Amino acid sequence: MKSARNTTAKTEIQELIASSSVALSHSEIQKSLEGLCDRVTIYRVLERLLEEGFIHKIVNVDGVVKYAGCHSCSAKHSHNHIHFSCQxxxxxxxxxxxxxxxxxxxxxxxxxxxxxxxxxxxxxx
Amino acid sequence: MKSARNTTAKTEIQELIASSSVALSHSEIQKSLEGLCDRVTIYRVLERLLEEGFIHKIVNVDGVVKYAGCHSCSAKHSHNHIHFSCQxxxxxxxxxxxxxxxxxxxxxxxxxxxxxxxxxxxxxx
DNA sequence: TATTTAATGCAACAATGTTGCAAAAGTAAT
DNA sequence: ATTACTTTTGCAACATTGTTGCATTAAATA
Known part of the structure; x- marks a missing residue:
């Protein structure tokens, strides 16, 4: 049985997304972390957070992928709400x-x- | 005054999109054209067709950009319809x-x- | 503290999209 | 048909984004 571990990178990224009022892209997260971990690690942490249901993925109109915390969907986990992208x-x-x-x-x-x-x-x- | 020109690449790409019942990605268009023109040219032609209003751009849920002809919006040119992506x-x-x-x-x-x-x-x- | 294995860092790669510049090809006038 | 003008193209080079393999590091448990 594989069990998840709490690592510095995961904790930081999770907090970053949770405390942000806007959705964040991979590159924005990377800038915020200031070299705390590798680029690849961020991808893998995001992948895990998605699987675990802590965050959800948004594809912006320009094709940029962003991540936002799951607020309203703690129980049912549905994402049929609208996203707004300010130009x-x-x-x-x-x-x-x-x-x-x-x-x-x-x-x-x-x-x-x-x-x-x-x-x-x-x-x- | 800059005026648009009808080139082989543009004509082919325009016809390809117009005759397709599904939206096409850049790579799908490239495969269909079988080396008729360069990869970069396809990007630039698509850019022009977008500007001229012949096609519209769709960002799929997986982030892949696709292009579809403008059917219903010949006059008003509005794209508030839904797109469906089959898994x-x-x-x-x-x-x-x-x-x-x-x-x-x-x-x-x-x-x-x-x-x-x-x-x-x-x-x- | 030792053991187990999840998570990380690094390097290398693939896919997608962009830019500069010289060459090629439309278009219109001669 | 030829010329002149300017758009469009091809090529090379580059940037960004995302993925994979593998050795190393570091959580969590006993």
Missing amino acids: KCKSVTCLDDVEPSFKLPKNYKVSEMNFTLSGLCPQCS | KCKSVTCLDDVEPSFKLPKNYKVSEMNFTLSGLCPQCS
Whole structure:
């Protein structure tokens, strides 16, 4: 049986994401950690945090992958909320309360969703 | 004044995308063209087709960028429809008729949207 | 403290996308 | 058809992002 271990890198990254109001990219995390660990380690830690359900992954409209903590989905772990990407301050935030509705044609089976809007956030508009 | 020119590469790529029922990635286009032109040229042609409004860009849930022709938006050119990404056959299609609705908090100004669902398409489910 | 094995660092690699510049090829005028 | 002008292309080189193998390091348990 393989059991997870608490390492410095994992703890730091987890805290960084948890305390951030915006979603963070791999490179942003790397800058924040200031050489605490290797680039590869960050990828592997993020992978583990995803598996363990502490964070979720967001693909921005420009293709950049960002990571955000799981707030609203502690129990059920569903991510059908909208993300907002600000074109001015470049921040990506989870709008946890905004869940879009739509009517899908028959025979489509949905297992994952990625909704991202871009424009100006309240701070920038 | 700079005016666009009709080149072999542009014509081929435009036709390829227009005649495809699914969105195509850069690498898929490259394979189809079989060395007709350079990798870089494809990037630049796609850039021009985007500017000219013949195609639109879709960022898939896995971060892969795909391009699809503009069908429904010939006049108004809006892309608020949903995209569906099949996990089995890997196809990405535009569900032109499916437009999601949602209530955004005040002071957000939306200029672009990217909605992608993934799961199983009718052919694969 | 010793043992076990998860986690890390390093090097090397692959995929994707960008940029500068000289050469090639459209387009329009002669 | 030829010329002149400028867009477009190909090539090389580079940047970024993400992955993999393997030896080493360091948690967690006994």
